[in-house]
Amino acid sequence: MSQLRVLHIVPWFPHPANEIEGVFILEHITSLKPHCHNEIIHIQFGDKKEEIVTKIEGIKVKRMRLKPLVDKWKFKEVASQRFIKKFIAKNASQFDLVNFQIAYPNAIGIGSLKKKFPQLKFAIIEHWTAYHENFSLPKEITSVHSPELIGLVFDLKPDLIIINGTRILPNTLIASISCPLVNIHVGITPQYRGVHGGYWALKEGNPHLYGVTLHDVDKGIDTGQIIAQKILVPTAVDNFKTYPIQQYIGGIALLEENLEKILANEKFNPPHLTVQSQLHYHPTLIQYLLG
Numbered sequence: 001m002s003q004l005r006v007l008h009i010v011p012w013f014p015h016p017a018n019e020i021e022g023v024f025i026l027e028h029i030t031s032l033k034p035h036c037h038n039e040i041i042h043i044q045f046g047d048k049k050e051e052i053v054t055k056i057e058g059i060k061v062k063r064m065r066l067k068p069l070v071d072k073w074k075f076k077e078v079a080s081q082r083f084i085k086k087f088i089a090k091n092a093s094q095f096d097l098v099n100f101q102i103a104y105p106n107a108i109g110i111g112s113l114k115k116k117f118p119q120l121k122f123a124i125i126e127h128w129t130a131y132h133e134n135f136s137l138p139k140e141i142t143s144v145h146s147p148e149l150i151g152l153v154f155d156l157k158p159d160l161i162i163i164n165g166t167r168i169l170p171n172t173l174i175a176s177i178s179c180p181l182v183n184i185h186v187g188i189t190p191q192y193r194g195v196h197g198g199y200w201a202l203k204e205g206n207p208h209l210y211g212v213t214l215h216d217v218d219k220g221i222d223t224g225q226i227i228a229q230k231i232l233v234p235t236a237v238d239n240f241k242t243y244p245i246q247q248y249i250g251g252i253a254l255l256e257e258n259l260e261k262i263l264a265n266e267k268f269n270p271p272h273l274t275v276q277s278q279l280h281y282h283p284t285l286i287q288y289l290l291g
Contacts, residue, residue, distance in 0.1 A: 004036045007095045009084065009106050013042040014056070015063060025101050028125070030057045035259060039095075041087070043106055045076050073105065081109040088117055097121045144169050150176045159263060162255065163217065164248060171219050180262050181217040184251035186244045188229055189213045190277035193222035198234070198243035200280045203287075209274060210234060212247040214254040221279060227268045228254045240288070 008029055012022030029038050040061045050065040066083055068075035084106060088098065100107035103124045114122055141149050144167045153161070153176065161177060163169070164184040174181065187197015188209045201209040211231040216224035230250045238246060261268070 005094060005096045006032065006036045006038050007088075007091075007098045008038060008040045008101050009098065010040060010042050010101045011044075011104070011106060012102060013040065013061070013063075015042065015044075022102075026056065028101065029059065031256075033058070035256075041084075043080050043083070045071075045079070077105045077108050080106050085109070085113065085116070088113065088120070092117050092120060095120065097123060099123045099125060101125050143167075144173060149173060153177060160259075164251070165244075168221060169217065174217060174219060180265065182227065182255070182262060183215055183217050183222070183224065184248060184255065185213045185215060185222050186247035186251070187211075187213060187222070187280070188231070188273050189215060189222050189226060190272075191274035192280060193278065194280035195282055196240075196243070196280060198232075198247050199240055199283065202234070202243075203283075207233075210243075211273075212250040212254065214251060214258065223277075225268060226270055226272065227262065228258050228270060229273055230254055231273070 008025075010022060010025050012025060014021055014023055014026055029040065032038060038059050040056075040059060042061060042063045044063070044065045045068055046065045047067060048065070049067050050063075052063040054061050054063070064083060066076075066079045068079040088095075098113070098120055100110065100123070107124050110122055110124065113120075141152065143149075150173055153173075158179050160179055161181045162184065163181070164186075185193075185197065186195075187193065188201065188211045189197075191206075191209060192198075192201055197213075198210050201207065201211075208231065210233070211229060213222075213229045214227040215222070216227065218224040230253070232246055232250050234243060234246060255262075258268075
């Protein structure tokens, strides 16, 4: 499978004047190196234009300092949109996906970019910096049972859908999805289906079944075909609240390991770690206190 060619456009990124600025963005992007060819544009603003091309962790980085007409955010939005449209128009054939890591202000014009460059895919990660903008995204869908959700999935035509911690998906939604639909489940299935699989494994004296499962989604509750499972070991300071975090981190690692096979629709049949099937619910207060 050929590597996905991704252009990352970022407002924060480590640079000589601040080597820790946006370091988490660098970590996100470098984690994609086994799967993607990455290039980065770091957009800043100042009193003079400047362009510097360098490499960080083997990734090409173009640092662009733009000079807005007036040092106000509305003018900065205009300056960034002009540059981004011009750059993509010149280099569209070099990329498959444009990823806005942190939406504001660079993703303001994502709606017009999608129309102007239909051959490209566009994504936003870390969409939390400017709630006054919707970045041409669909309005919030508050329920998995909303008919609008089926229409949204159809319009987006995703290559993969990943869920975790969601409500039970209705059969009509599952039937409408043609791409792989994968769940990161915080428990070892089938014995620890439902919620708080790690907690229940420890409470029931089965630390060897404390872990995470990556599985296809079907009409049942955590009964889909297992893709991969991973046994984990909680630390002495982990607790009811942190178990799922540790399990999700393990699930992301499983997803990274199996992503190419999932996208290629390969069949999975790993050995089951358990045969017993049981659905678990939230512990009662008494169960929790006695546990």
